Amino acid sequence: ATSLKFDSYVSDSAGPSWIDRWYLDELEKRTAGEVSIRRYWSGSLNKVGEHLGAVRDGTSEMTLIAPGYYQSELPVTRGLEWYFRMNRADALQKVCRDVYEQFDPLRAEWEERHRSKVLYWTNWNYAPLILRTPINSLEDIKGKRIRAYGVSADVVEALGGTAVAMAAPEVYQSLERGILDGVYGFDFVTAIAYKLHEIAPQFYDIGDGPHAPAATIMNKQVYDGLPDEVRKVSDEIVAEIYGGQFSAIYEEVLASYVKTAEAEGVTLSAISDEQKAMTKALVQPAQVNSWLEGTAKPAGIDGEEMQSLIDAAIQKYDPEATLKRPYEISQES
């Protein structure tokens, strides 16, 4: 029998946790007692920022990694982070998978440098712009103080807002007291779970596409040491995740959170296509270029090649992808 520890920095109701729990449950079920997994949520075992090291060094076997927390350790992976480049979260998942297979430095970053196998790529579905008061156009963002960090801060600044870095536990009370006018970069599910909408009920779809990718990983030595049977089962489950399970799980989760959100007074709206195009022009290609110049070049990564692989994968998957954004879901019902 194999006993594994899965150790996540987020709670079991956060977006990606719904996918992770399905994988863990299926792995236990389909190996019929051969594999058992202890689950630790909300950073109860290791703290935020420690999870990559824990799996690399083998004190935990599996974890969820959001690359934003490991900026200097995952320079290649950060080339997968952007806004305003594609539309669908289920396509982003496949884009990440393809680039991982095609671009050696990305795979080497995980498998050699961090001695971890990416079991599957996942992501935080969608992150609306969340504001206390309604806006008429994006012009109104100017001067607003919006909690953001990393690539989401680039977007806020591009729109003329002020990006404010703030610890997550202080966000709610800061919105309440008016220190913040809004939040950007919190995915929809987490924002509703944290009840940010009690103070900031205006959710805007600004055409930014899916929110940051993440990876569910396993210590490579542990993975290689699993019985062949178990690895085969894991591969099957992963294939199902890419083959539609990711969308199926998220569709259900998003539908239920949209329902909660609407019942609790959230207004879901979208800006006009014209404004979306304007915003996109402000953010891209500047954001990708800043990764090319600021991160890829100093690290000796052929960033151009990676980005062209990404473009090709987006062409391939984005048009046929189906996972709807919260705004679209609310329009249907």
Place this chain on the structure above:
Amino acid sequence: MDPTLAPYIAVALIYFLMALGAPVFAALALAGAAGIIMVEDFSFLMTRLKSISYATTAVYTLTIIPLFILMGSFAHHAQVGKKLFDVASRWVGHLPGGLAMAAILTSAGFAATSGSSVATAATVGSVAIPEMKKAGYEGSLSAGAVAAGGVLGVLIPPSVLLIFYAALTETSAGKMLVAGFLPGLLTAIVFMVGIYFIARRGSMRHAVTLRASWGEAVRETGKAWQVLVLFLVVMGGIYLGLVTPTEAGAVGAFVALIMLLMHRASWSGMMGRIVESFQSTINTTVMIMFTMIGAAVFSYFLTLIQVPNHLAEAVVGSGLPPYFIIAMLLLVFVPLGMFLDAFSMMVITIPIMFPTVQSLGFNPIWFGILAVKMCEIGLITPPVGLNCYVIAGIDRETPLPEIFRGALWFVLLEVITIMILFAFPVITTVLPDWMNS
């Protein structure tokens, strides 16, 4: 090595090392390390400990600790805290244990500005303990009162812990915050009534201040204008949306420094006072953070072998009657609270307990407040009781076991408060329900 024995050996080791007089942080770290080695091995331990010191201290919301201690220290030198305490003692000082009651009142007032129990205990402790000493109060009771008063910090909003519970359970954060208010007041009242009865016997019986007339009490309140200024800066800043609680600590410390600089009587030797404030703040902060690192090692060990999970699961699966289940769930926090901090306990147990609470149809806000109160008891119970450590750091004359002994009275009073809140959910739910309509 039988892994089921490991937690018992590790706990015994804590007591043994502490009894030898080893620093508390080292006793915790070494006992936790021994536990980890028993269930894993030495190289696992060394790998795990690589980042623990950094990850435990590089936490933005913890910067509130040195800032509020620094504010307390400046205010102490400028005699601001003394005035606040004077005001409170003018109102209740003539009663048996009146100064201890004044400390509780001061804690309640301070709790409305601070989201942290430890910061509340540290600030009020540095003000109230010297005064109680002067009046001849028994060390254990006065230290216990201040350590216990600190728990008001997370009940009376603002409170990071209440927000945290709301996020874990997806209940309304606004309602959780409001819900803490009346239970916080009730706790303060129960503490004061308790002090009245406890103090009728001991050295706290003496009336240290004469009974002040209402007029005099009001006039005296007016004299403490600096307190009002600090209160407005810190609390007003938070409520007007100018600052976060952490920032309020910094601004409060800055304003207290200005007050010290303007305090004529302190002009000679001013530089010494300022440096001393910085030094004592650094010393107390180091002590608290080292203890937190030691506790983090121990808590990692308990979490690794899933002690909290097993306890919570056992109760959830016990098939007892509903109210009995809730009581048992709350009791789970007692043994856990001896070793774990409130955040760790919540993170691990609430996701296991909460579905049961919900399926039995209990009000999640009511349960949340009860759980927070149970977690807070852990701050004043041995062997790991952060509030008591903080007070021991401030009051070097009263030994730690004495402080824990004094705090035990307040554990009892906490139990009474929790039973009242348990029996009358309306105390907790009336404000959040009222918010709805």
Place this chain on the structure above:
Amino acid sequence: MQILNRFLNFVSDVLGAIAMLFLAFLMFGTTFDVVVRAITGSPITGVFEFTELALVMVVFLGAGWAHRGDAHIRVTILTDKLSSATRARVVALAWGIGALGVLILAIPATNEAIYSVSIREYRWGYVKIPIWWTKASLATGLWFAFIQMAVQSVQLFLFGEPAPNAAKTGTNRRQDL
């Protein structure tokens, strides 16, 4: 002996003075940030990110002062009952345990610091703030605390307890508390 103690005191003063600067930054920097934000509407870039690093510096560079100021909480109720000679031995053991407790943190923290410096680690946030130097300082502070406690342990073991006041030189003890 004297020279060693004087040297340790000197080092703790240097590290402590740096810790003090970082504590002053926590107060002044954050206050300034709040004031600027209130006036201009935008915060000062980097203050937030720098804040938690300042806390790390306060804690680990201040550790020397904390030891000298006898700030670490210990339970002395049992050891106080012993005769002076026996007590010196037991307290020597207690500080030996303290040193060991710091050592098991210092060794892995050093490995972490070496790794962090090698990748020039920086922190997530709005701006890139390097953090490798805080991890290096953290390890340094832990090693210094280990040396202090180990030296105290050995001195107590060899020479017994110093005269009551001699042990408490140096940093604050709030006499008026």
